[in-house]
Amino acid sequence: MRTASQAPLDGLTTLRLGGPASTLVEVTTAAEAIDAVAAAAEPVLVLAGGSNVVLPDRGLDGTVVLLRSAGRQVSESDDSVTVTVQAGETWDDLVAWSVREGLAGIECLAGIPGSVGATPVQNVGAYGQEVADTITAVRAYDRLAGVQKVLTPAECGFTYRHSVFKGHDRWLVLDVTFQLRRAKESEPLRFGELTRRLAVDPGGSAPLADVRDAVLALRAGKGMVLDAADHDTWSVGSFFTNPVLEPADYDEVVRRCAALHGPDVVPPRFAADGLVKTSAAWLIERAGFARGHGRDGVSLSTKHTLALTNRGTGTTTALLALAREVRDGVRDTFGVTLVNEPVIVGDSL
Structure with a gap:
């Protein structure tokens, strides 16, 4: 755990905007994250990929916890694979890994910036998929009760780009569990722009790597793949x-x-x-x-x-x-x- 005062935040967000934090605490494990959040004076903001947040020019008079936890636990059953991923992992790294491993379910979510822990907060989605389609559990720290809890998908309250985690700081997401399907080809493709690019009928499928490549190309054409020079x-x-x-x-x-x-x-x-x-x-x-x-x-x-x-x-x-x-x-x-x-x-x- 590392702590800094008057730490600049603009370089930690994809907008590259925002003033400094009074205190910045960088953590690398779920336990450190809980300790930092529990000990922080109000207000406290948890930051990871910084891809879905707009910070004020004046900065933050409080504590920012920078989440850098990493790691995956994988278990396999029949044709499905369950993977539990630490919240600080980069989301697109997980998507790339799933495609390499031949695991379908999140291939259309390639190129989305940010961390794994942010995806249930926003119920991230694109090109016909949402993370709610594959999430089976979210382990989080409840700051009000001071305890950890494993939330089911129903308890997460997933709706369009929303969940129980969004809009307040009660919950600190620690890890997310996904159930993916072992397959060579994608889940059924329904988004017209993507099916046209892949030359498949709506409801059809395509090799996982081809889907990821097509999504990355579509996103890049819209300026939605991070590039420091663009x-x-x-x-x-x-x-x-x-x-x-x-x-x-x-x-x-x-x-x-x-x-x-x-x-x-x-x-x-x-x-x-x-x-x-x-x-x-x-x-x-x-x-x-x-x-x-x-x-x-x-x-x-x-x-x-x-x-x-x-x-x-x-x-x-x-x-x-x-x-x-x-x-x-x-x-x-x-x-x-x-x-x-x-x-x-x-x-x-």
């Missing part, structure tokens, strides 16, 4: 979640869109348990925000309008101002209020 990747990935609307609200979006762009321009729609999910990026673009729109050192990505980026001279203040401009523009145009996907520390939209 400011389009200095982001938190998708800044807004895709709206999930009541059918009547979606119909109102269609009406407003037709009035602006004509009856042939119809927003995307996907079934979602009696509701309708549509595309945040599509709404942003049709509300008049083009790729690269921005100022004061921040902008929408030049590759994908759903990513808000630091162009190297930005600030969190400027980034949040841009986020509010986009959110308000979409709301005024379509009557839909976009919801931020990353955790915004010390502020809100």
Whole structure:
């Protein structure tokens, strides 16, 4: 365990924004993480990959616990493999390992930055898969009760980009257990962009390595694979979640869109348990925000309008101002209020 005072945090996040922490404690085991969190004066923030968090320019007057735990435990039964992974492990390293080992279930989640422990918090998902599809248990430290607990998927409360872990600091995720299927080919592929790239029918499958490579290529084309030389990747990935609307609200979006762009321009729609999910990026673009729109050192990505980026001279203040401009523009145009996907520390939209 290592401790530092007035430690810079910008280099520990994918946005490369944020002021220093009063105290930074780096831990390498679950036991150290529990000790550091239990001993920390309020407030306390747990940071690992830093890929889904927006930190304030003024910094944090409290303790940041930097989680660097690593390790996997693997057990096999019939055609399935259970793997328990320490929270500080890099997520994409796990995906790459699973593909090499011939284990299906998370291959469509390649290239997502951040740590394993962050994935259940956000219920990370992409290209038709979510981590909730394969998670069987999450071991976490309950700061309120001062005890460890193993949570079942039902207790995790997984919904679209959300869980019981998100939005407060009660839980410290220590490790995550996944059940993967031993197979040469992927789980059924349903995301159109991916099936087209792989030239397979919806519901079909492809070799695991081919799926991973295709996902990485698609993400890179949108600036969603980290590259220190590419400011389009200095982001938190998708800044807004895709709206999930009541059918009547979606119909109102269609009406407003037709009035602006004509009856042939119809927003995307996907079934979602009696509701309708549509595309945040599509709404942003049709509300008049083009790729690269921005100022004061921040902008929408030049590759994908759903990513808000630091162009190297930005600030969190400027980034949040841009986020509010986009959110308000979409709301005024379509009557839909976009919801931020990353955790915004010390502020809100």
